[in-house]
Amino acid sequence: MNRTRLKLTIFVCGIFICMLDTTVMNVALPEISVAFSTSLNNLSWALNIYTILFAALTIPLTRVAEKFGMNKVIMLGFILFGIGSLISGLSNGIEILVFGRAIQSIGAALVFPLSMILGIKLVETDKRTGVIAVLGVTQGLAAALGPVIGGVITQYLTWRWIFFVNLPIVIFILIIGCNLLDFSEKNDDIHNFDILGSSLSISFLLSLTTVLTQGRNWGWASTTSLIFMFSSVVFLVSFLFVELKVEKPMIPLKLFKNRNFMGASIVIIFSNLFLVAVTVILPTYYTNVKNFDALNASFMLIPITLFIFITSPIAGFALNKVGPRILISFGFSLMMIGYIGYTYNGLNIQLYSCFYGALVGAGYGLITGPITVIAASDFTGELLSSSQSVTGVLRQIGIVLAVALFVSGLYSNLNDAQIESESYISSTVSKLNVPEEIKPHLIKKSNEGLKNQKSAKIPKRHTGNIKIDKRINKALLDIKNTAQSNVLNAFKRLYREAIPFLIVTIVLTLLFWKNKF
Template identity: 45%
Template sequence: MKKTVSVVIATCIGIFLCMLDTTIMNIALPAIQIGLNVNLSDLSWALNIYTILFATLTIPLSKLAERVGINRFYLIGLVTFALGSLVSAFATNIVLLDVGRAIQSVGAATVFPLSMTIGISTVDTSNRPKVIAALGVTQGLAAALGPVIGGIVTQFLSWRWIFLINIPLMILVLLLVTFNLSMNQERNAKPIDLQGCILSMITLFSLTLLLVKGREWGWTSFSVICLAISFLAGCIAFVFTEHFSKNPMVPLDLFKNRQFVGASVAIVLSNLFLVGVTVILPTYFTNIQQKTELTAALIITPITVMIFIFSPVAALIIDKVGARIVVLLGFVLMAVGYAMFFTVNLYNSLEIFVACTILGTGYGIIAGPITVLAAADFTGEKLNSSQSVAGVLRQVGVVLAVAIFVTNLYAGLASAKVSSVQFASGRIQRLTIPQKQKSTMLKTTKDAISTGKTHQRFPVDHFSKIERRAMIHTNYVAAVSRIISPSNSEKVQIMRQVKKKVDLALIKQNHNINAAIGDIQTKSESYFTNAFKLLYRNTLPFVFFAILASFIFPAFKREKVRNVCH
């Protein structure tokens, strides 16, 4: 029993770290950008290469593990992930960071599915639902906690520690696995489906790269169209190959199981809608509301708490009410959460807290059961294959979220920038100030809006000492010219009056300029806020549509569900 608990703990930690590293980097990107002195476009590869290779290699490496021995190959995966973390942590340039993340992804593609297989296979059928629930909770928590942990680590330590924190935990997992799992497993002598392996990698690589780089390259560009064709052709060829293969990479009869199909669809959709909040919302708080990474991360913490509470509960009650009801309720709550993100005041902490709580509850209710149902009553190779497919689909959900939400966000922000510049131009032109100040003010405002720094501090005094002296001189000369042969005392008096008049005029003009800046900042922030909120409004119909996924699951029959779980 003690060994079983140790193995389950080890596999939970392994899953947690693999999923954590899909989202932990996002909030640390500005710090990494400064640390490595690299532009955001180049840095995005370090973020995306992990997701792309993770999704691409999961199924082939799982099959290779069956040939080598799952437990032995699991150790190799753990060491690979730890090595990638070290390379990433000590990277001195973007190339080394990319290499480190690529190595990490190979380790993750091994550790994630094998953690599920080992964890589930370690226990008897009576304890299986509890272990699956624990593994499912871990996945959801890791995805939600990524930005939170990333924010805390980046603010108090350094961005390098988002990789270094993996090392002691990986060492712990290595020790637990080494002392509690047998390395003398019977190997699967069946030949690897090489053709299916290559086709699966081509298909998944094309899909993930298309989704990740589509916005940057252009959705109608030649590269993206080629990737789309490659994905479709690869997908068709893969299904055809697997249908006739004696030892398929993915047994297609997995998809004859309605519970597995329903769980697969729910995995993609629930992760898509979760990441759409946990990645996008902190970006809003840091870039628009100018909050720290830590504060932004803590604001969405209720999501994590609710996942932790409701995932295990929901996983254990599916044999009481059935998967259909549980998953339906989860998507309804996620839809309510999305509706709130569109309607609430994003400056109101209580309203954000409620919206995050509802969304986290909805995802938690879905995450626990779908992990149980994805395992269904599979054993052996089918269990390994089902977990590999589920792992890939989870990554597809994450990549889809980034592709869809970031693409639409960029479009929304571009529109917000245009509206902000138009408002700023009109507001500045109405000011009764010298044209030089208008031009300077307009240029500075446009620069601030183009970079999204609508809250940057502007000087309170907008006229230099030289400009003040020039205004005083001009007014003094004009005043003196109106008096015939003024005495010295009159000149002194005129100078005093002119200075007072000019200073009062400058105070008034500075006040008007500062008021205009305040109006422009408020209006621009409103435009940018709406760009984020519109994401959730536009996604809301799709979240409601996702409710239909619950009807893929068979109608509730107490005995049937009980037999599957036990």
């Protein structure tokens, strides 16, 4: 293997572990919750701190790397990521775990954008397409593989190994990197570093991602959420004002004057949003509604991962032949068909779920390869570095938006389902031809069954009277089926409500780009 391929291997591995750790922890949360004797709600910080800091620090840390040397700084990033993984795996409490994840995220904020930039710089401008496609495919594949790998590791080892598995990869990268990378590079122009712009960008992204990840717990209309929302707007406006005035901005705003980059930015956010909305919600459905264990729930995501792997390399190389308009709009169309399928029978039958998941994965694969190429296609030097750090942040924003919108929507739908089921219970029991004194007991037991459907079993005897018990059991079975249907519809409604947004995205894609790239 020649030096260029070995270097590319380093950068591919770097992107893989950074994106993997955005989703690998999801299915392990119940086991970690038991190990730490804490609620899943408290564990949300261990999950979200990674995404929050990853998004907030990527842009300024990339600029720091430009000043001190990207090869040196990326190795520092790998060391921090490895240390964070070790601390997380050895943690014996929620505080240590959150600390370890924070160290991991700082490392990821260095490794991810620098892997993209250095990987692209390995080849001449006219030969970029293949390398960019590989790097882009790795991102989507790793994010989709996260829950699957997390489920397998949690089932056969322990949750700690979802962090320990990073260590041999990091050690391998450090050994190869120290022998291959040039550490003599430097840039003495450190005095022009945009400190104010950096501070404002960090403040904006911290405020935005924090409220998006924690807003459901705080309440979207709560004082805390409103303060964070207002702060994010103030920081964004201030950041834009500063960047327009400063000589060497943190983010060159002329990036967004480039039509290809502007379109790619929007597509990156929405494609990741619609992908993660499936990879996060689907395991939740199979674990909590279908009573699958973490391993089998994660296996339901394999068709998504497989078809990302199949279609994304093809799409990256087909970009010049068919153009972005056809590829990307067709990709979103496949994702939309998958969503439509989930609103009908995709959540009722596992085979159909796999089929619709394959469509979502194929659609995302057709998007992620080309869009990574498009985002980097017109830039070199400083603009290339800035474009990759910005697209890295946009991916994280897409992931955070998916969690914020779809998880909040799911909780709202499940709450509506609970209310509908309680109303149905009250109505059904009140009309039941049984002694009045046992009706309150039936209502109470039925409502308790709603809150813990895994243990909701219908007893055969209630009064000792065969005819009355038969009527009661028939009513209770009807209540149970109705409650399960209401929960199922809560998940289906989530995808149904997303379909109009997918249609709008397809139309905008068709209107935005020319037919040829």
